[in-house]
Amino acid sequence: MRIHTRRIFSILLAAFLLVSCSEQDRPATPAPDSATLNFYNWEDYILLELITEFEKTTGIKINLYTYKDEDDILAALQSGLSGVDLVVVSDNIVLELQQAKLLQELDPVLIPNLANAKAHPYFFAPHGDEIVAAPYMLGTGGVIVNSEHVPDDANSWDVLWNPAYKGRIAMLDNSMDVINAGFKSLGYSINTEDPEQIEAMRDRLLAQRPLLAGYYDPVTIVSKMASGELWAAQLYNGDAMAAVESNPALRYFVPVEGASIWVDCLVVPRNAPHPDAAQRFINYLHDPSVMARNAEYLWYQPVNLPAIDLLPAEIRNAPEVFPPREVQNRCEHVEPISPESMRERLAAWAELRTAK
The missing domain is CATH 3.40.190.10 (Periplasmic binding protein-like II)
Incomplete structure (x- = not known):
């Protein structure tokens, strides 16, 4: 692996x-x-x-x-x-x-x-x-958790917004992955161009920002999850399997609200x-x-x-x-979006990167 x-x-x-x-x-x-x-x-x-x-x-x-x-x-x-x-x-x-x-x-x-x-x-x-x-x-993009700290029945993006894990949560250092997680956590399509939904996604991610240890690349997330430094993180399924091999307490899942599939x-x-x-x-x-x-x-x-x-x-x-059929059915492919919608996403990501 x-x-x-x-x-x-x-x-x-x-x-x-x-x-x-x-x-x-x-x-x-x-x-x-x-x-x-x-x-x-x-x-x-x-x-x-x-x-x-x-x-x-x-x-x-x-x-x-x-x-x-x-x-x-x-x-x-x-x-x-x-x-x-x-x-x-x-x-x-x-x-x-x-x-x-x-x-x-x-x-x-x-x-x-x-x-x-x-x-x-x-x-x-x-x-x-x-x-x-x-x-x-x-592959899919989802969530990896440490079962020693996160309940076995956790199956939602909400785990990455849980104040109980403040400082032990990480998101990928990638604009679209983070934005897609924000959309799906609210029940929206990752391909939405609705300005109100984009604004809600922005607010959702800004509320998460103080809880994060940081935005990291997948290799760093795998290392920090395997060592126990992180308890929950956004990650891709193949990378997650590498982390699970290093630490059997880890578990990967596609959130119940859905995720990206590529x-x-x-x-x-x-x-x-x-x-x-x-x-x-x-x-x-x-x-x-x-x-x-x-x-x-x-x-x-x-x-x-x-x-x-x-x-x-x-x-x-x-x-x-x-992924079982029911998991595949709640996942979405990323589709091309309009330049205006892309600019709105860019603005949200820039604000997130400078927020505390």
Whole structure:
């Protein structure tokens, strides 16, 4: 089990910074070699031995570059970053990239294993007939608690607003995740554009602010939950499973009010120099045995039905990885919202970050 630091769509597009897995500076423009594949992914979000096996089998060299914030790669692609062949991004970012016509259509002839994903109920295909994204993994955003301090029947976002846990509560240091939690805790859709609901969300989160130990990245939350320093926190399910492995007193749940559910996707940028190699790698990853090994390592749900059948029972039966239907039904995907609504969210987040 590994920690996957996933930072879902936030407001500000940060200055672009990517770090390769070898910790060398990213080449400005990778060489146009047909036996090369330039792959951009979140940190620790693939079983590395799969890359080695693909290289040995195909002779295609994979250059892996990792990033910590999805906005970095979005900003880079929007500004015309060259040399990128394959990228892992969340479903809402796929929609933005497709609307900007920054993605190539995938060729089903080159990716026959994509049929293993299409049968999955959460197969993600953006609006329109063309397929520009191959699903990768599915996850949720919810709450992790320490059962030594929080009742076993706690199942609501309210636990993160409980004054009894003042100083022992943390939220993710991510604008959209925090804002989405504020909306869901009030029973609102995370995609609402109602000004009154946005104002209520702002007030709700401002009321929570004095109770927080802080806004932290997932790695810090995992560490502080495992050590007992925190008693309750917002977290992603795969990261939560890493924390539970370190401290059996911890428990993850999707709140009864609902939460976000997401599908990470593999996409090929419009100007990718090696699109065929990228699609060969997508096809390899969607081989059921390969996808199952990857999902077992990551503790996220693969969007690939035959792969699910190959997973160990421990993972298949884990509700944190495979939410029951009633849990899925109260979760929402993030959808694009208007610029005005985005500005209102930005203003609320800025106020939260400066509040005491």
